[in-house]
Amino acid sequence: MQLGVIGLGRMGQIVVSRVLAAGHDVVAFDLDEEAVATAAEAGAQPAATLDDFLAQLGDQKRIWLMVPAGDAVDATLAELNPSLTDDDIVVDGGNSFFKESTRRAEECPAAYLDCGTSGGPAGAELGFSLMIGGPEWAYDELTPVFDAVATGPAGHDRMGPAGSGHYVKMVHNGVEYVLMQAYGEGFDLLANGRYDLDLEAVARTWNNGAVIRSWLLELCEEAFAEEGNDLGDVADYVAGGSTGTWTVQEALEQEVPVPLIYQSLAERFESRTEERFARRLANRLRYGFGRHEVARKND
Structure with a gap:
């Protein structure tokens, strides 16, 4: 599976490394060029711009956002949304407020999964605990990625509809x-x-x-x-x-x-x-x- 990751701070880099280790492909983008270079050294395909990032993902886009909760999520979605369709999937892995996640799910053309993430930087070795809300088909589609990022199949589950992951x-x-x-x-x-x-x-x-x-x-x-x-x-x-x-x-x-x-x-x-x-x-x-x-x- 190919996954695009936006936001390559400590947690984003862990997502990249664990997904790569599981044998999937990763396209990585961040405003910080050094962070992109770090992801590339781990084996990800670097993207110089957001347009480059979207072009590399092709027709069915699976995108994981690991940007700070709040305005950064909305700003990123504002740039992504015009290029997304209902065949695409966006995961918000940050600590967003669940009501904001519900709003974003309604506004986003793609299937929107709000993903509560627990485990901190220690998750680099052990994997995270993932609490996920949103459409069931999108959750099922990304289960191999969730298996990789979490501690394994028992380390993640779909909590319910949009907002429920960040609520939990x-x-x-x-x-x-x-x-x-x-x-x-x-x-x-x-x-x-x-x-x-x-x-x-x-x-x-x-x-x-x-x-x-x-x-x-x-x-x-x-x-x-x-x-x-x-x-x-x-x-x-x-x-x-x-x-x-x-x-x-x-x-x-x-x-x-x-x-x-x-x-x-x-x-x-x-x-x-x-x-x-x-x-x-x-x-x-x-x-x-x-x-x-x-x-x-x-x-």
Whole structure:
């Protein structure tokens, strides 16, 4: 299968490399020429312009967008749409708001798949978890590509109609906030409690058979190993918050109580005014799974 990929940042490059490794062909485009060159070195066919990109894809276009959510998606679609037909497929693999994905699906001439993507840069080796919304025929058509990008056939599924993939990913991120907050608060108490504990050893022990073992807990162990028991100069500043905000807003609209997600979101916002060990750990964990920049105390 031939896949066109637009957006060759960290996540886009991973999509390219995993699709190539599965034996498919990739045409790669980005406004950054160096990013295109990197994809070409991996084996992709480089495209110098968007017109060149579209020409290389031929009559039936299968396009994966990995551009930042928001205006960049709309700007890219504005250039693509005149060249697309209902035989084509567009995948939005970014963290778009599900209502925007629904609108884009209605406006796009091609079949539009909103693809919530979880796993961060670690997915380069393991593969991603993909939550996909949109037409069933388009999902079935791209199943070989999803198998390649995900951890395998069990690592992706069609959630439902347009918008449902990004909806599920939105709630996923809300849950993620809570889990990070829970680990943060537990280690906050251990760090400031009555015993002088090796927090790396605690995390390692919990990760071997304990009920609360998880990848996030493995990242806690990694954080203490690399930053030290007191997290060194990691600042109490937890960036992000858009997907958590969307989750809380949707919960209010649907009248579904989500007090833990709400409180975890509030903790992120409060991290900009008052210091807590729990939020410093959450700051470092975002680097672990997403390679997000770690705010430092001297920044």
